[in-house]
Every structure is written in C-alpha cells, then in structure tokens.
Amino acid sequence: MAVYTHLGAETLAELIGHYDVGELVSAKGIAEGVSNSNWLIETGGSDGTGARFILTMYERRIEPGDLPFFLGLLDHLSAKGCPVPRTIHDRAGAAYRMLDGKAVALIEFLPGVSVDAPTAAQARAVGAALAEIHLAAQDYEGSRANDLSPGDWRDLFEQCGSDALTEIDPALAGLAHARLPEIAAVWPEDLDRSIIHADLFPDNVLMLGDRVSGLIDFYFACTDMMAYDFAVTHAAWCFDRDGRCFDEAVSGALLAGYESVRPFGDAERAALPVLAQGACMRFVATRAFDWIDTPEDALVTRKDPMDFARRLEFYAEAGDAPFAAAR
Amino acid sequence: MAVYTHLGAETLAELIGHYDVGELVSAKGIAEGVSNSNWLIETGGSDGTGARFILTMYERRIEPGDLPFFLGLLDHLSAKGCPVPRTIHDRAGAAYRMLDGKAVALIEFLPGVSVDAPTAAQARAVGAALAEIHLAAQDYEGSRANDLSPGDWRDLFEQCGSDALTEIDPALAGLAHARLPEIAAVWPEDLDRSIIHADLFPDNVLMLGDRVSGLIDFYFACTDMMAYDFAVTHAAWCFDRDGRCFDEAVSGALLAGYESVRPFGDAERAALPVLAQGACMRFVATRAFDWIDTPEDALVTRKDPMDFARRLEFYAEAGDAPFAAAR
Numbered sequence: 001m002a003v004y005t006h007l008g009a010e011t012l013a014e015l016i017g018h019y020d021v022g023e024l025v026s027a028k029g030i031a032e033g034v035s036n037s038n039w040l041i042e043t044g045g046s047d048g049t050g051a052r053f054i055l056t057m058y059e060r061r062i063e064p065g066d067l068p069f070f071l072g073l074l075d076h077l078s079a080k081g082c083p084v085p086r087t088i089h090d091r092a093g094a095a096y097r098m099l100d101g102k103a104v105a106l107i108e109f110l111p112g113v114s115v116d117a118p119t120a121a122q123a124r125a126v127g128a129a130l131a132e133i134h135l136a137a138q139d140y141e142g143s144r145a146n147d148l149s150p151g152d153w154r155d156l157f158e159q160c161g162s163d164a165l166t167e168i169d170p171a172l173a174g175l176a177h178a179r180l181p182e183i184a185a186v187w188p189e190d191l192d193r194s195i196i197h198a199d200l201f202p203d204n205v206l207m208l209g210d211r212v213s214g215l216i217d218f219y220f221a222c223t224d225m226m227a228y229d230f231a232v233t234h235a236a237w238c239f240d241r242d243g244r245c246f247d248e249a250v251s252g253a254l255l256a257g258y259e260s261v262r263p264f265g266d267a268e269r270a271a272l273p274v275l276a277q278g279a280c281m282r283f284v285a286t287r288a289f290d291w292i293d294t295p296e297d298a299l300v301t302r303k304d305p306m307d308f309a310r311r312l313e314f315y316a317e318a319g320d321a322p323f324a325a326a327r
Numbered sequence: 328m329a330v331y332t333h334l335g336a337e338t339l340a341e342l343i344g345h346y347d348v349g350e351l352v353s354a355k356g357i358a359e360g361v362s363n364s365n366w367l368i369e370t371g372g373s374d375g376t377g378a379r380f381i382l383t384m385y386e387r388r389i390e391p392g393d394l395p396f397f398l399g400l401l402d403h404l405s406a407k408g409c410p411v412p413r414t415i416h417d418r419a420g421a422a423y424r425m426l427d428g429k430a431v432a433l434i435e436f437l438p439g440v441s442v443d444a445p446t447a448a449q450a451r452a453v454g455a456a457l458a459e460i461h462l463a464a465q466d467y468e469g470s471r472a473n474d475l476s477p478g479d480w481r482d483l484f485e486q487c488g489s490d491a492l493t494e495i496d497p498a499l500a501g502l503a504h505a506r507l508p509e510i511a512a513v514w515p516e517d518l519d520r521s522i523i524h525a526d527l528f529p530d531n532v533l534m535l536g537d538r539v540s541g542l543i544d545f546y547f548a549c550t551d552m553m554a555y556d557f558a559v560t561h562a563a564w565c566f567d568r569d570g571r572c573f574d575e576a577v578s579g580a581l582l583a584g585y586e587s588v589r590p591f592g593d594a595e596r597a598a599l600p601v602l603a604q605g606a607c608m609r610f611v612a613t614r615a616f617d618w619i620d621t622p623e624d625a626l627v628t629r630k631d632p633m634d635f636a637r638r639l640e641f642y643a644e645a646g647d648a649p650f651a652a653a654r
C-alpha cells in the first residue's frame with residue numbers, strides 16, 4: 001500500500017500527452033497495490049468534459065512479459081460487458097509504455113467502494129460477477145500458467161524453513177509438511193478451466209450498494225480451474241478477518257450467485273472442499289513467506305498466515321456442507 | 328506519505344451521510360500528508376452531478392484545539408477568492424467530526440498538479456498568490472502562535488544532542504551552536520504580520536500550467552511576519568532539491584510576483600537575508616529532529632537536513648543580492 005516512485009507534474013503531463021485523453025488536470029498517488037504504484041489521474045477528457053483514470057506503474061513481482069496478457073484480459077472482459085476497467089491505449093496503440101525503465105499503463109477509472117463486511121446481497125452479486133468473467137474469458141486468446149499451484153506452495157514453505165515457520169506459529173510446520181502433501185495428493189487436475197482472477201478479495205471488488213461496479217487487480221490472473229477461483233473467493237469473503245467466524249448466509253449467497261450464472265458440475269462440486277483447503281494453503285504459504293521476508297518494523301502491515309490456517313481447519317471439518325447445491 | 332487508518336466503505340458511507348453532498352461513489356486513500364490520512368472522495372453531489380472532496384483524518388502532531396483555526400482559515404481565504412479549498416460543513420454546521428476518536432474534515436477538492444522544477448512564470452504566480460493570502464488573512468479573526476520560532480529551533484537541536492547532530496553531518500553542531508544564536512540575536516520582531524502559510528513548498532501548491540489553482544496544507548499556518556513567509560517560500564522554490572543550485576530567474580520572478588500584489592517596505596526588505604537564513608535553520612532543525620526520530624529502515628523517506636544547511640550558506644554569502652527590489 002504505497003507509492004514507490006515520485007512522478008512530478010512535468011513527467012506526468014508528458015506521459016499523458018501520449019494518450020488521447022486531454023490535458024492533465026490532477027494526479028494523486030493512491031495507497032493501493034503492493035507490487036505497483038498507482039495514481040488517480042484526472043484529465044480534460046478527449047472531448048473536454050473531464051475524465052478519470054488509474055495510472056499504474058509496475059514496480060516488482062509482475063513480469064513485464066505478462067503485461068500483454070493482463071492488459072489484454074481487461075480489454076477482453078470489458079468488451080464483453082463485464083465490470084472490468086479497460087486499458088487506455090496510447091496514440092500509437094500501445095497498451096503500456098516505459099517510463100524511467102518501468103512499465104506504466106493507463107486504466108479506466110471505475111466508481112465504487114470496497115466493503116469490509118459484505119452482506120448476503122453483496123456476496124450474491126460478487127458470485128454472479130465471478131461466474132460472468134469465467135464465461136467471458138473462455139475465448140480469450142491469452143494464457144498464463146498459475147505460478148501459485150500446490151508445488152509452488154511447497155517451495156515457498158521450504159524457502160521459509162521449519163524453524164522460521166514454527167516461530168510464527170507452532171502449527172505452521174505441521175500444515176506445511178503434513179497437510180499440504182495430503183491436499184496435493186488429491187488435487188484435481190481435470191476440472192473445467194478458464195482465466196481465473198485468483199485473488200478476488202473484497203478490496204479487489206468495487207461496489208455501489210449491492211451492485212458490483214468493478215472487479216480490479218487482475219495481476220494474479222491465470223489459466224486454472226474455475227471452481228478453484230470460486231474456492232479462493234469463498235475463503236476470502238465468508239469469514240471475518242482472522243478466520244474465526246464463518247458467515248453461512250454470505251457463503252450461501254456467494255454460491256447461489258455464482259450458480260445463477262454458471263452451475264457447477266458434479267465433479268466440481270465434489271472437489272470444492274479440497275479446493276477450498278488448497279485456496280487457504282496458498283494464502284498461508286504466501287503470507288508465511290512475506291512474514292519472514294518483511295522486517296518487523298516495516299510500515300507495510302504483515303498479514304497473519306494463521307488467519308487462513310483457521311479457515312483451512314474450518315473447511316477440513318465442514319466437508320461439503322458449505323457447498324451444498326444452491327436452493 | 329501514507330494512509331494510517333483503514334476506513335471501510337460502510338464507515339465512509341455513514342460519515343458522508345452527515346454531509347449534504349449526495350451518496351458515496353468512490354473513495355481512494357491518497358499518499359499525501361505526513362501527519363494525517365487523506366482520501367479522495369467522490370459523491371453523487373447535492374444536485375446529482377457528482378462532486379469530489381478530500382477527506383482528512385488528523386492522526387498526530389495537529390492539536391485538535393487548532394482545528395477551528397485551520398479550517399476557519401480555509402473558509403475565510405476561500406470566501407475572499409483565494410485559491411484555497413473551503414471546508415465542507417456537516418448538516419449541523421460543524422467543520423469537523425470525530426470518527427474512531429480522531430477528528431476528520433471534508434475539504435473541497437481543487438484541480439491542479441504540483442511541479443517539481445518550477446519555471447519563472449510559475450514562481451511569479453506563486454509569489455502573487457502568497458501575497459494575496461497575506462492580505463486576505465489580515466482580517467481573519469483567529470490567531471495562532473508560531474511554534475517553530477528561533478527558540479523552538481534551539482529546543483529541537485538540544486533534543487537531538489550534539490553527538491547525534493555530528494553523526495548526521497559534522498557541520499550540524501556548529502550550525503546549531505554558533506549560527507543559530509547569531510541569527511536569533513538579530514531576528515526582527517516588529518515587521519508587519521498576518522496569518523502566514525509557513526510551509527509553502529511546491530508540493531503544497533497545485534498548478535494548471537502557469538496558474539495557481541490551489542494552495543493547500545495550511546497545518547503550519549500561524550500568526551507571524553509576512554516577510555518570513557516569503558523567505559520560507561523563497562528557500563523552498565529557488566533551489567534544486569539538495570540546495571546546491573540556486574535559480575536566479577525563479578528567485579526574481581517569485582519576488583516580482585509577490586511585490587506585484589504587496590510591495591515590501593524598507594525594513595522588510597532589509598530583513599530578508601536574515602529571515603531567509605532563519606527559514607533554512609527552521610528546516611535544518613526539524614529535519615535533523617525527524618532524522619534522529621525516524622528508524623533508518625522505515626519506509627518514510629527521511630529528508631536530509633544538509634539540503635537546507637547548503638541554502639543557509641548561500642543566503643549568508645549572497646546578502647541582499649537575491650532580494651533587490653523587483654524591476
């Protein structure tokens with residue numbers, strides 16, 4: 001949550017001049033994104049009526065070679081009517097430009113705010129929106145392997161080391177060494193695939209009341225099982241922050257919303273309990289790695305891996321109950 | 328440069344409901360302000376056409392008792408036609424509200440961007456805008472003592488300690504113990520006063536081309552000598568970042584712009600060289616204090632006190648040359 005790079009008015013105005021969006025009127029660095037810097041940009045608009053954009057500078061973690069995939073996906077989904085911001089192309093047609101050696105992209109601004117405690121009605125709308133992007137992405141020509149699959153979780157835990165894991169919480173080493181192999185052993189491989197968001201937490205959804213006005217931050221998007229994306233979203237939306245309290249109404253509404261657009265097949269439904277445990281394991285792994293990688297007194301807030309260890313236990317005990325067919 | 332507090336959509340919507348500005352449409356935490364958190368807020372507007380505001384939460388350093396002075400000053404200057412954002416009052420007429428034990432205020436959004444390397448034309452506009460607020464503030468009923476006067480600089484250096492100062496730079500202890508008393512001994516007390524901004528760096532000025540569209544961040548504003556405010560602004564605008572390179576054209580334009588609205592009297596002009604040295608000493612003192620107060624690996628960028636020690640040397644050697652009457 002930071003702006004890593006200073007861009008002065010002169011630099012910004014020169015950059016904006018490469019786009020058909022009018023003159024630069026305002027630019028505010030915004031506190032969003034952990035692997036990039038973002039500015040909320042206002043311009044006079046190509047027709048003089050004013051327009052707003054998000055300018056993103058890709059600072060780290062994101063491979064420049066992946067940008068055509070990510071930015072093309074936004075355009076593909078937006079063109080199909082999904083509430084996804086489109087990429088603004090420069091006068092030469094490029095989706096991104098280089099500035100001070102870093103890639104930058106100008107992205108459509110979408111209204112809406114991120115909720116902290118979703119209602120069932122909001123979860124239903126999010127489920128439906130997720131299914132819509134799964135369907136709309138099926139004919140997207142790009143593809144990208146998921147680099148956070150079960151083998152990658154194992155690698156992350158190994159880089160942490162058992163001692164460091166135990167220092168965070170005594171339960172973590174057991175999760176890494178016993179539970180992860182169990183999940184990986186039964187991990188499905190043959191469920192229906194599309195492009196998935198893979199990180200659809202509430203802060204990546206903009207809402208106006210009960211309506212989804214924007215799905216944002218597709219920088220984990222990849223080709224993977226659609227049911228896994230639902231499982232990630234379920235783990236992200238149906239609990240309080242630390243994973244101690246499951247919200248059954250939100251869970252049922254998220255599932256009903258998804259299935260109102262794309263009903264799960266039998267194999268997908270049967271796999272949801274293990275997919276949900278895997279989704280939790282993915283966040284336990286990345287959070288444990290980031291915990292060890294982040295100095296204790298850094299201003300970046302470290303996220304507790306145990307928040308998702310608790311969710312994992314919930315799913316292991318609940319079995320298929322949370323995923324019974326929507327009524 | 329951070330957002331210190333998380334405010335979810337539900338909390339923000341409830342807060343915005345106390346103002347006659349329409350429904351909350353968007354909220355982005357912005358990376359501005361070191362002693363407060365800020366959000367760029369968009370609402371439907373009281374007439375449904377959309378409106379933008381800055382929501383500020385006062386986190387530290389600012390005394391709540393000073394808020395009526397600061398917020399009333401914005402309203403006073405704005406009503407007089409100065410490019411200063413007005414305070415939006417809630418339905419009950421209050422200029423600020425309490426949220427989670429902290430004061431928050433809704434402030435008018437102004438267009439414009441902050442320049443990195445001002446041109447002479449821009450400096451001229453800034454000088455004129457500064458003189459305009461000095462004149463417009465003269466009948467403001469509020470007053471606030473300057474808590475960063477020569478005695479306060481001395482206190483800050485004493486809190487640092489000679490060893491810590493020397494560790495930052497061997498020259499600093501000499502500045503604190505020899506130069507500061509020399510400046511304080513000849514510090515003028517009887518020059519014309521008004522409310523001064525006291526921190527008008529380029530990042531506190533919004534510009535559209537050569538026009539000043541906004542003067543912001545009045546949280547150091549206080550009752551003090553107008554010529555001292557000009558000296559602060561001169562030190563902030565007429566050098567490159569580290570104070571090694573003086574820009575004579577920008578200096579002349581800033582002075583000419585100021586005097587086009589409010590010509591200096593003889594006593595003020597004679598005092599400008601010492602006021603400029605004092606202005607530099609003020610920033611050397613606060614930067615040295617913050618340098619020692621900020622952990623080396625904190626994500627907040629520490630500002631080098633030597634940037635202003637170099638400016639101080641420039642002013643000491645240049646005498647009255649930079650402040651010759653505008654032609």
